[in-house]
Amino acid sequence: MAETMRRNFDVLVVGAGPAGLAAATSAARVGAKVGVVDDNPAVGGQIWRGEVSKATSDASNWAAKLHSLGVEVICGAQIVHHDIASRVLFAETRFALLEIRFSKLILATGARERLLPFPGWTLPNVMAAGGLQAMVKSGLPISGKRVVVAGSGPLLLAVAAYLRAHGAKVLAICEQASWNSLASFASGLLSHPGKLRQALILQRQLLGIPFWTNSWPVRALGREALERIIISRNGTQREISCDYLACGFHLVPNVELASLLGCALEGGCVRVDDAQQTSVAGVFCAGEPTGIGGLELALIEGQIAGIAAAGKSERLRELRGRRRKAQQFARRLEKAFKLRPELKTLPDSGTIVCRCEDVTHARLARHSSWRDAKNQTRCGMGPCQGRICGPATQFLFDWDPGSVRPPLFPTRVESLASVSYIAPAEHSQLTGERQ
Amino acid sequence: MSVRVYDAVVVGAGIVGAACADRLSREHLNVAIVDRGLVGGGATAAGMGHIVTMDDSEAQFALTRFSQQLWIELRPELPADVEYRQCGTLWVAADEPEMQEVIRKHRYYGERGVATSILTRMELAELEPKLRPDMAGALLVPEDAVIYPPCAARFVVARAEQHGAETFLGGTVERIDNGSVLLTNGTRFSAGIVVNAAGIAAPALTSTLDIKPRKGHLVITDRYPDFVRHQIVELGYLKSAHSVTADSVAFNVQPRATGQMLIGSSRQYGADHSQVDDIILSRMLRRAFEYIPGLARTSALRAWTGFRAATPDKLPLIGPWPEDRRLLLATGHEGLGITTSLGTAALLADHVVGRTPRIQPEPFLPARTFLEHVHA
Numbered sequence: 001m002a003e004t005m006r007r008n009f010d011v012l013v014v015g016a017g018p019a020g021l022a023a024a025t026s027a028a029r030v031g032a033k034v035g036v037v038d039d040n041p042a043v044g045g046q047i048w049r050g051e052v053s054k055a056t057s058d059a060s061n062w063a064a065k066l067h068s069l070g071v072e073v074i075c076g077a078q079i080v081h082h083d084i085a086s087r088v089l090f091a092e093t094r095f096a097l098l099e100i101r102f103s104k105l106i107l108a109t110g111a112r113e114r115l116l117p118f119p120g121w122t123l124p125n126v127m128a129a130g131g132l133q134a135m136v137k138s139g140l141p142i143s144g145k146r147v148v149v150a151g152s153g154p155l156l157l158a159v160a161a162y163l164r165a166h167g168a169k170v171l172a173i174c175e176q177a178s179w180n181s182l183a184s185f186a187s188g189l190l191s192h193p194g195k196l197r198q199a200l201i202l203q204r205q206l207l208g209i210p211f212w213t214n215s216w217p218v219r220a221l222g223r224e225a226l227e228r229i230i231i232s233r234n235g236t237q238r239e240i241s242c243d244y245l246a247c248g249f250h251l252v253p254n255v256e257l258a259s260l261l262g263c264a265l266e267g268g269c270v271r272v273d274d275a276q277q278t279s280v281a282g283v284f285c286a287g288e289p290t291g292i293g294g295l296e297l298a299l300i301e302g303q304i305a306g307i308a309a310a311g312k313s314e315r316l317r318e319l320r321g322r323r324r325k326a327q328q329f330a331r332r333l334e335k336a337f338k339l340r341p342e343l344k345t346l347p348d349s350g351t352i353v354c355r356c357e358d359v360t361h362a363r364l365a366r367h368s369s370w371r372d373a374k375n376q377t378r379c380g381m382g383p384c385q386g387r388i389c390g391p392a393t394q395f396l397f398d399w400d401p402g403s404v405r406p407p408l409f410p411t412r413v414e415s416l417a418s419v420s421y422i423a424p425a426e427h428s429q430l431t432g433e434r435q
Numbered sequence: 436m437s438v439r440v441y442d443a444v445v446v447g448a449g450i451v452g453a454a455c456a457d458r459l460s461r462e463h464l465n466v467a468i469v470d471r472g473l474v475g476g477g478a479t480a481a482g483m484g485h486i487v488t489m490d491d492s493e494a495q496f497a498l499t500r501f502s503q504q505l506w507i508e509l510r511p512e513l514p515a516d517v518e519y520r521q522c523g524t525l526w527v528a529a530d531e532p533e534m535q536e537v538i539r540k541h542r543y544y545g546e547r548g549v550a551t552s553i554l555t556r557m558e559l560a561e562l563e564p565k566l567r568p569d570m571a572g573a574l575l576v577p578e579d580a581v582i583y584p585p586c587a588a589r590f591v592v593a594r595a596e597q598h599g600a601e602t603f604l605g606g607t608v609e610r611i612d613n614g615s616v617l618l619t620n621g622t623r624f625s626a627g628i629v630v631n632a633a634g635i636a637a638p639a640l641t642s643t644l645d646i647k648p649r650k651g652h653l654v655i656t657d658r659y660p661d662f663v664r665h666q667i668v669e670l671g672y673l674k675s676a677h678s679v680t681a682d683s684v685a686f687n688v689q690p691r692a693t694g695q696m697l698i699g700s701s702r703q704y705g706a707d708h709s710q711v712d713d714i715i716l717s718r719m720l721r722r723a724f725e726y727i728p729g730l731a732r733t734s735a736l737r738a739w740t741g742f743r744a745a746t747p748d749k750l751p752l753i754g755p756w757p758e759d760r761r762l763l764l765a766t767g768h769e770g771l772g773i774t775t776s777l778g779t780a781a782l783l784a785d786h787v788v789g790r791t792p793r794i795q796p797e798p799f800l801p802a803r804t805f806l807e808h809v810h811a
């Protein structure tokens with residue numbers, strides 16, 4: 001059986017994206033012994049994925065900061081299980097099980113893309129927008145390829161800019177939101193100079209790429225892989241030949257770990273108080289899981305959580321002021337990119353909704369709830385644990401997501417078998433409690 | 436307040452209630468099925484779906500075998516999603532004393548008309564190469580099968596509905612009294628007979644029942660087609676199922692039609708929370724590794740728990756309840772309710788129409804526990 005490694009921290013941070021990095025450095029700066037765990041090979045989260053090796057990048061700057069503050073960074077480790085009553089999380093690496101003890105915990109687990117099913121979306125080369133970006137970052141040649149970027153949210157622009165910079169021919173960006181809602185969002189940027197600057201830079205990078213509002217993919221076509229897509233734009237359909245469709249409908253917060261630990265959710269996000277503390281004492285949450293708010297809010301929330309988790313209060317007043325402002329932006333974001341109901345009618349009866357278990361829309365439509373559908377069709381019970389089809393069916397059928405069961409991610413059976421073998425003393429105490 | 440009138444009201448749409456409703460509606464009774472949750476969402480959704488003949492006692496053998504034959508009869512009608520697969524059971528003997536048990540079992544089954552075969556160490560290793568090679572041998576029971584229980588329950592309810600049964604979901608039964616069924620939402624049913632098929636919740640409606648929840652854990656893996664080919668159970672399983680007090684674990688692995696595997700099993704009394712208990716879970720998994728070391732490196736997708744409705748004598752309660760002449764019980768199926776649901780429903784229907792049943796009903800009559808109860 002693989003070995004078990006042990007760690008112990010004052011403050012443990014899960015997630016090394018902007019929120020987690022800010023949290024870890026803030027907590028370490030005020031004297032806490034801090035550890036950061038992330039399932040990626042290096043720090044940076046979604047936005048700075050793969051950038052740590054560059055000499056000057058945000059990710060490498062943060063990595064240097066962590067290093068100088070003595071923060072232990074554990075990458076390539078995924079939190080899969082917990083014993084929250086004993087203040088322990090279990091992480092799995094390729095070779096070992098890690099038992100990580102902590103006094104305070106900060107969840108900075110970020111967000112993922114929302115994928116919505118439409119006919120043909122399972123064809124090869126129809127990809128999640130950020131997913132395609134990540135593949136290009138890890139070496140997929142994109143130069144000269146024709147790409148349509150479609151769906152919803154600011155991520156589409158970032159991905160389009162990135163792909164273009166790497167030689168892709170971006171044929172169009174299709175945003176489902178209406179021009180009106182985007183226009184009021186854009187005018188709101190005037191009160192967020194930082195965002196405005198970013199937007200202007202992006203605009204320059206995207207110069208010449210058609211940006212269509214009121215537009216979304218209705219069908220992807222091709223024999224073995226994607227060849228063409230049909231886009232609905234202002235109510236009329238047009239066909240476009242392309243090599244890739246990069247597609248995502250804004251983001252969904254990763255709340256599964258919080259939920260497994262018993263943290264209360266509200267409107268699909270982790271509920272936190274003024275100090276970013278969740279309903280579970282000693283467990284904090286920062287960044288996208290508390291609501292999709294972008295980089296700036298993630299950084300501020302991370303700092304607040306880090307300072308509060310370390311038991312300090314310096315700078316909290318100032319940070320709270322900045323957080324209020326960034327939250328306004330988050331609310332605008334949510335309003336501007338609200339999904340239109342027409343998207344619910346995209347799948348036809350044969351469209352696969354759950355890719356892990358090959359469950360079609362027609363089979364799901366017969367059921368009354370997520371639980372009923374899971375039971376009868378095993379939708380959401382494959383290796384992705386419903387991370388893709390869960391948010392999709394929530395949108396399509398208004399189903400409430402169910403409870404989260406361990407393990408959080410597919411886990412080697414031997415790791416599950418090792419979990420309780422780690423601290424016999426603690427555990428006998430625990431069973432005493434439970435019986 | 437309006438009262439809905441039926442010949443029979445079945446409380447519980449688990450596999451047992453579903454089967455009872457189906458049988459009764461095919462006897463031309465006007466049947467209602469009431470469940471507070473989903474069809475097949477209780478223990479039926481948590482269990483393994485092994486259709487197995489067991490020889491814990493003569494009565495258990497008779498009921499499981501009879502039920503298995505009913506499943507075989509039903510098989511041509513089962514839709515694909517019930518995933519009926521006759522994979523057979525391998526009762527694995529770890530050592531020579533257990534091999535003696537294999538021989539005894541072989542004889543016992545044979546004398547009762549069930550063909551089984553004894554496998555030597557070599558034959559076993561060939562059939563199941565992932566098993567540790569130093570097992571002593573095994574008994575193969577070829578007619579045992581596996582199904583996917585929630586879809587089976589749904590199919591059986593649909594069949595009842597085709598015969599006129601009506602299903603009421605989302606309503607909790609608060610009280611059953613002499614043919615009257617009262618729901619917490621105020622709905623009232625009136626029926627010639629009421630079947631309490633509420634599984635572990637049955638005592639909440641029939642208060643003097645001696646049924647205890649017995650917790651079990653299961654783990655499901657990712658897809659590993661052909662990793663194991665039979666439901667494989669250690670012979671020590673019987674010791675585990677027998678023990679009426681201590682927590683126990685036993686090696687039990689099931690190949691699913693999808694190529695996934697279910698790894699079991701554990702038994703615990705007195706655990707009332709449904710959370711996964713890591714200590715039991717790890718004992719259970721380590722037991723499995725002792726038989727199939729390669730399981731350690733497979734990927735687990737989920738772990739969960741379920742509760743079996745256990746009676747003191749390990750036999751289900753099927754038939755009339757002496758305290759209420761309109762009440763029939765169909766509960767207490769412990770770890771065999773998926774298998775024995777069909778036999779239970781047949782016994783119940785035979786009782787209702789006054790037909791001679793195909794197996795002896797007496798060992799299952801609830802009066803047996805009632806008498807003990809009164810005399811105690």
Ligand SMILES: Cc1cc2nc3c(=O)[nH]c(=O)nc-3n(C[C@H](O)[C@H](O)[C@H](O)COP(=O)(O)OP(=O)(O)OC[C@H]3O[C@@H](n4cnc5c(N)ncnc54)[C@H](O)[C@@H]3O)c2cc1C
Pocket residue numbers: 014015016017018019020037038039040044045046047077078079080108109110111112113129130131155158159251254257286287288289293294295298408
């Ligand atoms: C696919 C994708 C691509 C994006 N690309 C851009 C972009 O190019 N530009 C831009 O401005 N914004 C981008 N965003 C938005 C950006 O992520 C947010 O604006 C913000 O930076 C989020 O920061 P965060 O720290 O909350 O989360 P994240 O950056 O998402 O960091 C969370 C980290 O936690 C890890 N994690 C989660 N659960 C576990 C677990 N159980 N165990 C171990 N580790 C875990 C994740 O792998 C991840 O590394 C992208 C978002 C997504 C989903």
Ligand SMILES: Cc1cc2nc3c(=O)[nH]c(=O)nc-3n(C[C@H](O)[C@H](O)[C@H](O)COP(=O)(O)OP(=O)(O)OC[C@H]3O[C@@H](n4cnc5c(N)ncnc54)[C@H](O)[C@@H]3O)c2cc1C
Pocket residue numbers: 446447448449450451452453469470471472473474475476477478479480481482483484485486487606607608609632633634635636637639640650651652653699700740741742743744765766767768769770771772773774775
């Ligand atoms: C881990 C495990 C493994 C198992 N493996 C196997 C196996 O391999 N083979 C096998 O044959 N058996 C197995 N079993 C046993 C089997 O799952 C059960 O015996 C069987 O599911 C019992 O069915 P049921 O219909 O009696 O109960 P349930 O499925 O629990 O149904 C009872 C129903 O009654 C409803 N209900 C309860 N109270 C009320 C009320 N007041 N009002 C309205 N509705 C109510 C509930 O909502 C529920 O749907 C296993 C069990 C477990 C826990």
